Amino acid sequence: MTVGVVMPAAGAGARLGPGVPKALRELAGEPLLVHAVRRLRACPSVGPVVVAAPPDAVGDVQALLTAYDVLVVAGGAERQASVAAGLAALPPQVWLVLVHDAARALVPVEVVEAVVAALLDGAAAAVPVLPVQDTIKRVGIGGEVLETVPREDLRSVQTPQGFRRDVLEEAHRSARGWMTDDAGLVEAAGVTVQTVLGSPDAFKVTTPFDLLVAEAVLRRG
Ligand code: C5P
Numbered sequence: 001m002t003v004g005v006v007m008p009a010a011g012a013g014a015r016l017g018p019g020v021p022k023a024l025r026e027l028a029g030e031p032l033l034v035h036a037v038r039r040l041r042a043c044p045s046v047g048p049v050v051v052a053a054p055p056d057a058v059g060d061v062q063a064l065l066t067a068y069d070v071l072v073v074a075g076g077a078e079r080q081a082s083v084a085a086g087l088a089a090l091p092p093q094v095w096l097v098l099v100h101d102a103a104r105a106l107v108p109v110e111v112v113e114a115v116v117a118a119l120l121d122g123a124a125a126a127v128p129v130l131p132v133q134d135t136i137k138r139v140g141i142g143g144e145v146l147e148t149v150p151r152e153d154l155r156s157v158q159t160p161q162g163f164r165r166d167v168l169e170e171a172h173r174s175a176r177g178w179m180t181d182d183a184g185l186v187e188a189a190g191v192t193v194q195t196v197l198g199s200p201d202a203f204k205v206t207t208p209f210d211l212l213v214a215e216a217v218l219r220r221g
Contacts, residue, residue, distance in 0.1 A: 003116055004094030005040050005049040005160070006086035009033050009061070009102035010075020012054075015206050021054045023102040024061075025211070028218050032205060033061065035105035037068045040160075043112045046098070050089045052082035078178045080185070087169060096120075097168050099182045100160035106217050107160065107202040114196040115162040125186045126162045128198030129155035157181060158198040167191055 013022025023033035033051065040046050049068070052075035053061035062072040073089045075082030083099055090097065096119050098112065111128050118126035132154040138146045161183050163171075171185040179185050183193045205214055 001095040001120070002047045002093045003045050003096045003098060003119075004047055004090045004165075005098045005100055006083055006090065007033075007036060007040070007049065007051045007070075007100050007102050008075060008079050008082040008086065009036075010052050010054045010082040011079065011103070013103075013206075016208060016211070021057065022205070023053070024057070024064075025205075027105060027205070027211060027214050031064060032105040032214075033102045034064060034068075036100065036102045036107070037065055037070060039105070039107050039109065040098075040100060040112065041068050043109050043116075045113060045116045048091050048094055050086040051102070052076075052086040079180065080172070080175065080178050080182075083182060084172050087165075087172060090165070095165055096162060097165050098160035098162050099168075101204055103204045103206065104159050104202050105205060106214060107158070108199050111158070111196075111199050111202050112160055115160050118194050118196050119162045119164065123162075123194035124164050124167045124191050125183055125193040126196055127181075127183045127193055128158045128160070128202060129195045130158070130198045130200065132156055155195065157183065158202045158204075 009023035011022050024031045049070040051070050051072045053072050055074040058072050058074050073085050115126045132151045136149045136151055140146050171189045175185050201217055
């Protein structure tokens, strides 16, 4: 079954501070997006790759990625719209879809392959997760603690998130409002989402601190 990738890369990256869109910020001399595409291309099971780029940078991004055989489309104002645009551009032979944030530039091949394996085992949707390390509290608008949330059954969720294409397309079609991940849409449609083990290396580059961590991860190899 052909596995395709949709890579949302159209975010501004405001939390990184002023500058070019996040996916084009440099990490060790190369844009985050190039690192992310290279990681996905290194996965034996990955076929067609579609990148959703900032609408005014589609040509530049396509030029940046000539070596990697990817299709670049214009993303949207919300992550979910960027994913929908990429999904619509995947070729028809793609049956399984991995949605992977360009900002998770250092995802290990093993995590990608674990998601694909869960889909090939019959899951309609699969996401990489890690246990939550911190104690989590719900806080009121005045900053006061409302409750401590037991963390045993909490997980933080990464990408790539994998789906049967028909399941993901239907979830996007029936979406009400914006969700921060695709598994959320599929859950809302009543589909069971399987978890697999993620990796600390698959963290999302969001802040300047994360860029420092990413450089250290790259140096470690
Ligand atoms: O905003 P956040 O960091 O959660 O974004 C996760 C991923 O979604 C990033 O790779 C970002 O480029 C992408 N994104 C997008 N289109 C948007 C907003 C975010 O493709 N409008």
